[in-house]
Amino acid sequence: MIKVLLADDQALIRAGFRALLEAEDDLEVVGEAADGRQAVELAVRHRPQVALVDIQMPVMDGIEATRRIAADESLAGVHVVMLTNYGVDEYVLDALRAGAAGFLLKDTDPADLLSGIRVAARGDALLSPTITRRLMDEFVMRAPASQVTDLDPLTRREREVLSLVGRGLSNDEIAAHMVISPFTAKTHVSRAMVKLGARDRAQLVVIAYESGLVSKRSSSVNRVPPSGVSPR
Numbered sequence: 001m002i003k004v005l006l007a008d009d010q011a012l013i014r015a016g017f018r019a020l021l022e023a024e025d026d027l028e029v030v031g032e033a034a035d036g037r038q039a040v041e042l043a044v045r046h047r048p049q050v051a052l053v054d055i056q057m058p059v060m061d062g063i064e065a066t067r068r069i070a071a072d073e074s075l076a077g078v079h080v081v082m083l084t085n086y087g088v089d090e091y092v093l094d095a096l097r098a099g100a101a102g103f104l105l106k107d108t109d110p111a112d113l114l115s116g117i118r119v120a121a122r123g124d125a126l127l128s129p130t131i132t133r134r135l136m137d138e139f140v141m142r143a144p145a146s147q148v149t150d151l152d153p154l155t156r157r158e159r160e161v162l163s164l165v166g167r168g169l170s171n172d173e174i175a176a177h178m179v180i181s182p183f184t185a186k187t188h189v190s191r192a193m194v195k196l197g198a199r200d201r202a203q204l205v206v207i208a209y210e211s212g213l214v215s216k217r218s219s220s221v222n223r224v225p226p227s228g229v230s231p232r
Contacts, residue, residue, distance in 0.1 A: 002121045003030045003048040007039035007065065008083065009057045013106065017052065020110055027117065036060030040068045043078050049121040052104075054083045055091045063091060063098050070099025070199060079120040079200070096206050099199055124201060151211055153195040159213065161188040165201065166208025 004021055006014045006029060014032050021027045031042035037060040039053055051069065053062040066080045082095045082103035092103060101120050104113060151159060164174045175185040189201065198204045208214045 002027050002050060002117065003046060004028065004117060005031050005033065005039065005042055005046060005048040005051040005053075005078075007033040007036065007042075007051060007057065007062065008054040009034050010054075013054075017113075020113065021117070024114060027114070034058075036062055036065030039065045043069050043075055044072070047075065048078060050117050051078055051080045052083055052117070053080050053100075055095060063095050066095060066100050067098040079123065081116065081120050093206070093209075096202050099203070101200050101202050151196075151213065154192060158188050158192045158195070161185065162192050162204060162208050163213050165189060165192075165204045166214035168205075 004027055006017050008014050008017075011034070014034075018029045018032070021029050030046040030048050033039040033042050035057045036053070039051065039057075039062075040060070043051055053065055055062040057065075062082055066082065069075050069078055069080055079101040080099065082092070082100045083106050084092065084103055085106055095103060101124075102116075104116050108116070151162070154162065160178065161174060164177060169177065171182050171185045171189060174180075174189075175182040178185065189204070192198070193200070193204060196204070196207055198207060
């Protein structure tokens with residue numbers, strides 16, 4: 001059973017999500033929070049696998065709540081998925097830096113929302129290729145990198161994989177692009193996460209942006225048609 005925490009200051013939205021989730025045999029809503037502080041408290045109390053957290057909330061916003069959840073080692077199993085009304089807004093990159101596993105639109109198709117929760121529960125980043133490209137185009141390329149991550153620990157192969165993760169490719173797509181097996185692609189991604197101290201795949205995306213490894217010139221690659229709502 002996947003335990004889910006809902007955090008949104010609008011009771012109607014929480015009720016709609018609860019009704020949708022509790023109709024599924026493998027999903028259980030373990031708590032509802034109306035602000036970020038409550039979200040952190042309920043995360044500590046219930047230890048959900050997934051926390052759906054609205055970005056803009058009173059008392060404490062979703063980004064700060066995410067930062068506190070990600071910083072608590074006892075909550076390492078809690079995967080925060082940010083909820084937003086926009087495809088990409090000014091807070092998304094901050095949310096990923098804070099430790100969010102990804103984000104979903106509030107008007108996402110119900111089937112995609114349910115699939116996205118299951119993706120996040122597995123520990124995979126909920127960053128669709130389309131959203132990743134828009135994130136890069138609309139934010140990362142507007143300003144110089146705020147910090148530079150040392151990529152020296154990575155092998156040449158791992159750097160190549162990191163650049164493809166930053167462009168939004170799934171493991172299967174990386175495997176096809178590099179002509180390697182999906183298992184090998186996954187291994188390279190996992191090793192890059194360990195070497196760079198990345199909490200999850202979403203953090204690798206941020207590192208790829210901030211290190212300059214992904215540039216506007218290299219943002220387009222030949223893709224295998226994606227399946228599902230998130231790269232795996």
